[in-house]
Each structure stands twice: as C-alpha cells, then as structure tokens.
Amino acid sequence: MSNKQETPTHFNPDADTVLIAFDGSDQSRRAIGNAGRFLSAKNAYILTVWEPIHRQAARAAGVGGLMQADLSTTEAVEEDPAFKEATSICDEGVTLARQAGFAVEPFLVESGSAIWSAIVDSADELNVDLIVMGTRALTGWKSLLQSSVADAIVKNSGRPVLIVPPADEDE
Known part of the structure; x- marks a missing residue:
C-alpha cells in the first residue's frame, strides 16, 4: 500500500506539479508570483508547516535548561491557535497561487522536527516534480548562526528546487 496522496481531480494530469512552501512571508509571496510567471x-x-502551540511552549520553556512542565494537551487540533493561524496563512497562499494561474490544493503539515524535513517529506508524499520556495538569503555571520532551510532542502530533497531570492530593496 502506498502512502502517496491521490492527485486532486482538478489538477491537469498532463501538467507538472509543484510544491510551493508558503509561510506568509514576503519571500514566500514572491516565490508564488515568480512560479506563476516563469513555470509551465x-x-x-x-x-x-505548523507546530502545535503546546509544543512551541514546551520548546520555549526548555531553552533555559530548566525542567519542563508537561505541556501536552488533548485539545482538538482545530482549536489550536497555531493551527488556526497556519490555516489562514495557507488560505492566503492558495488565493495567491490561483491568481498566478495555478490549479491549487492546500496542504497543511504538523511538524515537530526541522521545517526543511517537513517540506522534503511532503514533496515525497505528494510526488511533486519541483519544490518552489523563497529565501531570506542570509549572509555573513547571520548565515553561520542560522541554518538555511533552502540549503537543507537542496541537499536532501533529491528533486529540483526553485529558490526565489528576496526582492532588492530598490524594488
């Protein structure tokens, strides 16, 4: 039995399919616009990708090295504020992608691991032809201190990746 998603019926079966990582940032909005403009x-x-609020709180509480309280919850996913925010963000991405000319399907993923890993796993599950994403394009010390999601995806996805750089400040 395959764990691959069924292709949505409104997708063109003769066309390639992309996975656009969307977090609501200007960079991810720019990625959608460029994908619509340049891709066939x-x-x-x-x-x-989203993380439940109780897991975010547990991670934040553990930063100081103190013993963590049990912040697990039995709350329904639909009631989680992080889920509600992620749904709203994804809906915005769907709207932008439709405006860019795509047949679109939203895909929300709960993750407790690295963002890049959730993106790569989703690309595998959906069997997409290309991953599209924006990047902050950090340089200098910032690039050494903060890992690059884009870099990790390129190194680990095993499929083509389109990385759209941030807009020039003059734009």
Whole structure:
C-alpha cells in the first residue's frame, strides 16, 4: 500500500506539479508570483508547516535548561491557535497561487522536527516534480548562526528546487 496522496481531480494530469512552501512571508509571496510567471507547471500544492502551540511552549520553556512542565494537551487540533493561524496563512497562499494561474490544493503539515524535513517529506508524499520556495538569503555571520532551510532542502530533497531570492530593496 502506498502512502502517496491521490492527485486532486482538478489538477491537469498532463501538467507538472509543484510544491510551493508558503509561510506568509514576503519571500514566500514572491516565490508564488515568480512560479506563476516563469513555470509551465500549473498544478500546485501550497504547503504550510505548523507546530502545535503546546509544543512551541514546551520548546520555549526548555531553552533555559530548566525542567519542563508537561505541556501536552488533548485539545482538538482545530482549536489550536497555531493551527488556526497556519490555516489562514495557507488560505492566503492558495488565493495567491490561483491568481498566478495555478490549479491549487492546500496542504497543511504538523511538524515537530526541522521545517526543511517537513517540506522534503511532503514533496515525497505528494510526488511533486519541483519544490518552489523563497529565501531570506542570509549572509555573513547571520548565515553561520542560522541554518538555511533552502540549503537543507537542496541537499536532501533529491528533486529540483526553485529558490526565489528576496526582492532588492530598490524594488
């Protein structure tokens, strides 16, 4: 039995499919616009990765090295503020992708691991032809202190990746 998603019926079966990582940032908005402008692929999954609020709180509490309280919850996913925000962000991405000419399917993924890993796993599950994403394009000390999601995806995805750089400040 395959764990691959069924292709949405509104997707063109003869067209390539892209996975666009969308977090609501200016860089991810720019990635959607450029994908619509330059790609012939017209099927797109809009991926928004989210982390439950209780897991975010547990991670933040553990930063100081103190013992962590049990912050697990039995709250329904739909009631989680982080899920609600992720849904809203993904909906914005879907709207932008439709405006860019794509047949679109939203794809929300709960993740407790690295963002890049969730993106790569989603690309595998959906069997997309290309991953599209924006980047902050950090340089200097910042690039040494903060890992690059884009770099990790390129190194680990095993499929083509389109990385759209941030806009010039003059734009």
